[in-house]
Amino acid sequence: MNTFRLIALAGSLAVTVPVLAQQGTKADAATLAKIKDEGLNRSKVMETAFYLTDVCGPRLAGSDGLSRANEWTKKQLTDWGLTKANIEPWGTFGRGWDIEKSYVAMTAPYYHTLIGAPKAWTPSTNGALKKRVVVVKAATEADLAKYQGQLRNKIVLFDVPNPPKTTFEADARRHSDEELAKMADYKLAAPAAAATPAPADAERMAARRAQFALRAKLADMVQSEGAAAILSTRGGSHGTFFTSNGAPFAADAKPVLPELEMAPEDQLRLIRLAEAGVPVEIELETRTRFQIQDLKGYNVVAEIPGTDKKLKSEVVMLGGHLDSWHAATGATDNAAGCAIMMEAVRILKATGVQPRRTIRIALWGAEEQGLFGSRNYVKNHFADPATMKLLPEHEKLAAYFNLDNGAGKIRGIYAQGNEAVASIFQDWLKPFADLGASTVTLRNTGGTDHLSFDAVGLPGFQFIQDPLDYNTRTHHTNMDTYERLPADDLKQASVVVASFVYQAAMRDAKLPRKPLPAAKPDTKS
Structure with missing residues (x-):
């Protein structure tokens, strides 16, 4: 997780849950049950995490380790049946280093x-x-x-x-009920x-x-x-x-x-x-x-094609950053997030769902240096925040879901100040209350790749995770290793993410958007 980005002001709002008919589509309880069963009982998330950390090693931007991870994830996603797997250049980065x-x-x-x-x-x-x-x-x-x-x-x-x-004080902790209630109850302030x-x-x-x-x-x-x-x-x-x-x-x-x-x-x-x-x-x-032979930066992308004749051109995205720092193997920052996102699409393929919209996973490069991979992907595909000139793909993105706050289980989701999605997310979390995920907050959170989407008016979201020992022991340290990954937390998170992606892909309408932001000519590429 990048810590050199400004964090937006906090805020949240208690939400009420409308009837499912108001959501535009009825939740498929049988499919959600299959997702839960596959993710909790036949998970491969720890195997994926092992390859990303112990096998690929440290994954500093431009390093051999990140190149190994790019190649391995592309092959693994292809082997799971995803299409259009590609190591996509996003622009010039700079020197690699090992x-x-x-x-x-x-x-x-x-x-x-x-x-x-x-x-x-x-x-x-x-x-x-x-x-x-x-x-x-x-x-x-x-x-x-x-x-x-x-x-x-x-x-x-x-x-x-x-x-x-x-x-x-203990290094590791989970969010208390009081903390989560405060997140849900805090009112969004007027601009x-x-x-x-x-x-x-x-x-x-x-x-x-x-x-x-x-x-x-x-x-x-x-x-x-x-x-x-x-x-x-x-x-x-x-x-x-x-x-x-x-x-x-x-x-x-x-x-x-x-x-x-x-x-x-x-x-x-x-x-x-x-x-x-x-x-x-x-x-x-x-x-x-x-x-210095190749100064480009890269992202890994792959898809599950949509099946609805009218909606398959629209895209639901999920992702996390694949790069890490170099003193350890980048387990909690952010092999955990990437393994969970990869496991989410594996679950969807294994359960045989037929998403109406196309589902696209993206594993970002050079997040640690300033969200470069996602920012440039957004600039290349959707819009440049410096001009806010929209590209055709901007209209087609239904949602982006990100994970990059360590290895703790998901407790809910940040709605990023988007009041219109709060009730939708509250309903989507209902089947996972027994797994500890039930909180929706309008509070903004910063430092992760969802900001690249939010910056051009696209619905981008980061999940709320238990902090564990992320900020006290593993974040950007020599202790960020595989041993810091609790398997049950990663399994739970994979199931919640797979469900959110599935429901966003099946919904009649794209997720509501906030008003387009003004252009920011001083934004750096």
Whole structure:
């Protein structure tokens, strides 16, 4: 899940359920029962998740791992009987990047292996390095001057911004009944005119911009001073560290130093020793490889053809992002979502449903860098939010359903401020109340690929999921592995998604839409 997108303001509305006749089609209870039976008793979702994580490996945008996943998912969807399976280019992305070797250890004052991994898009070391360390801490630009002449041929240790603290709270949790009730009961506020940010908000934004500027100057200074490598951390605890990119992926990005992100406990130990005057020596070697032969980005798409003569040209879409970060195997972010969406279409094929509309699954690339795969797919097929000039396919999309909030079971759905769909979704969730899914909220949620559709006035939705340990342990960390996937949760989610997709494909009318948004010329592609 991408966390660098703005999250829309929250809101929700209690809804009432109209009679089924008002929905435009009657729910087929027998088919929903078949979907439930297939998904809960003959599931293949964990097998799919195994291939996406353990077999394909990390799936950073442009990497060999993502290419393996693209090829495997295309073949698997074809083997399940879907048509038009294709690895579809969406435009230019930039350089791919893979790790071929990574090793880091403390060799003085004693030997100890350390937990860390190269930051994405950083270069290799010049073979194995064994160097003394220097701690660099700078709160202002003026602080940089004291390190001049001190860094040549050294390994630089950056400070730890969020040191681990003892906590008595569990990592994982589920949504409480009270939380879900609050989501369902909260009233959607009336649209308000754009307001000037509050002074506190403006101060925070200014402080963040200053922090980014200082970090850039610090990196430039360390490089110009001739340092050999950098060790840094974004936080974490108990051996968990968060990962990110250490350089741009653009083909013309300027060179940077080799840099590893570390478990904060290891980083803090090195800092304490060095600041106490104990000589610290680090041995490290990274070998990374840039892929520049193909700078394109890709999505995987496949279809279950519609059967209704009048409606088969319309499309119901479902999807999740296939790319991940590289320190683990991207299990909860977002192999889980992709495995569930793949399982949903497998269930529909296995139960032999004949959807009136065409059902199209899309597994997105480069979501982690800014929703690139879905944003460019929408731009290529439906509309460009910068101009809001609609393409013919825009009128044909009935709905898009997304999953990208970890591996927790589905508890309901965000209606994304679309009041007209709330009662429809409430009715569709009725058969799954016994599985814990019953909440509909008009609250907006951000950070996932449904935003690409919502941005051009298309009905795009993200499901509500139990958080489990997504935000505390797995999201963008070295702990995001297969072991974090609860099978029963993934099975439940697959059944709910398959049902929603089926009902959207069978309904007489497409799902209601919100008014078209205004063009946003400053939107970046």
